[in-house]
Amino acid sequence: MTRNLDARPQAPPQSGGDPTSDDLVLQALGLGLRYGSRDAFRGITLGVRRGRVLALVGPSGCGKTSFLSCLNRMTDLLPRCAIEGQVRLNGQDIHAEGFDVVGLRRRVGMIFQRPNPFPMSIRRNLEFPLREHGVRDKDTLEGTLEAALSDVGLWGEVKDRLETSALALSGGQQQRLCLARALALKPSVLLMDEPCSALDPLSSGVVEDLIDGLRERYTVVVVTHNLAQARRLADEVAVFWFQEGCGRVIEHGPVDQIFGAPRSEVTAAYVNGMRG
Ligand SMILES: Nc1ncnc2c1ncn2[C@@H]1O[C@H](COP(=O)(O)OP(=O)(O)O)[C@@H](O)[C@H]1O
Numbered sequence: 001m002t003r004n005l006d007a008r009p010q011a012p013p014q015s016g017g018d019p020t021s022d023d024l025v026l027q028a029l030g031l032g033l034r035y036g037s038r039d040a041f042r043g044i045t046l047g048v049r050r051g052r053v054l055a056l057v058g059p060s061g062c063g064k065t066s067f068l069s070c071l072n073r074m075t076d077l078l079p080r081c082a083i084e085g086q087v088r089l090n091g092q093d094i095h096a097e098g099f100d101v102v103g104l105r106r107r108v109g110m111i112f113q114r115p116n117p118f119p120m121s122i123r124r125n126l127e128f129p130l131r132e133h134g135v136r137d138k139d140t141l142e143g144t145l146e147a148a149l150s151d152v153g154l155w156g157e158v159k160d161r162l163e164t165s166a167l168a169l170s171g172g173q174q175q176r177l178c179l180a181r182a183l184a185l186k187p188s189v190l191l192m193d194e195p196c197s198a199l200d201p202l203s204s205g206v207v208e209d210l211i212d213g214l215r216e217r218y219t220v221v222v223v224t225h226n227l228a229q230a231r232r233l234a235d236e237v238a239v240f241w242f243q244e245g246c247g248r249v250i251e252h253g254p255v256d257q258i259f260g261a262p263r264s265e266v267t268a269a270y271v272n273g274m275r276g
């Protein structure tokens, strides 16, 4: 990845809260991302407060997944990808020289649209990342495994089959396992990219309830196409839109504003199901 440090814009003012507040755990400042010669999104200033759920909504192709990927430097893995602006975790620039990227990925966990358990046993799915992050003690591993699986309501379902392949679990169970795997690392922020969209309605409801239960203990940024879900889950909502050739945030604010009294006509039309 190349990084365009020269073109760092000043953070523009943004509705939905003061982005310099100490309360903001994770914050994007004038963030933009370019794949090759094409901007995916630009000029996004957006923060999420500790213990809150921020939902990102908007039509496909306006940069929501790309934005999420910047927040824990998953974009480092992509060639020809350039970032401008800043991302701050607890006030620290995550792109600063010497910033601990491995630690960043532990502190900012990610859940993808398609459940992606490792092709390993249920136990190894949880122990592998813990070992990677230096946890060796058997009792700690065992305790963390049980706590994480209990947190996602899986312990009772899998405690007698921990050595079997995670790939044999149902889609909903796999997604809960992925959530447990992220929680086992005790992150402070969880990024979720349409975590329910590949699941049947019942499993989707279970995962949604879990996300709801994470509120207060974790800070969550969740992309969802399901506006009813965004309304149920989110404290704040950011509406992404394709404008002037790339993705932008057209409105960001408390959930009641976005769904009850949107400031932008585009938001109003979108949340009322007229566009997008
Ligand atoms: N790895 C990539 N390489 C090049 N272009 C990409 C890549 N990922 C996404 N894009 C492009 O960036 C834009 C935003 O995509 P994405 O972040 O997936 O949007 P959304 O999640 O809102 O659907 C799209 O035009 C998409 O084609």
Ligand SMILES: [Mg+2]
Binding pocket: 064, 065, 066, 193
């Ligand atoms: Mg996406």
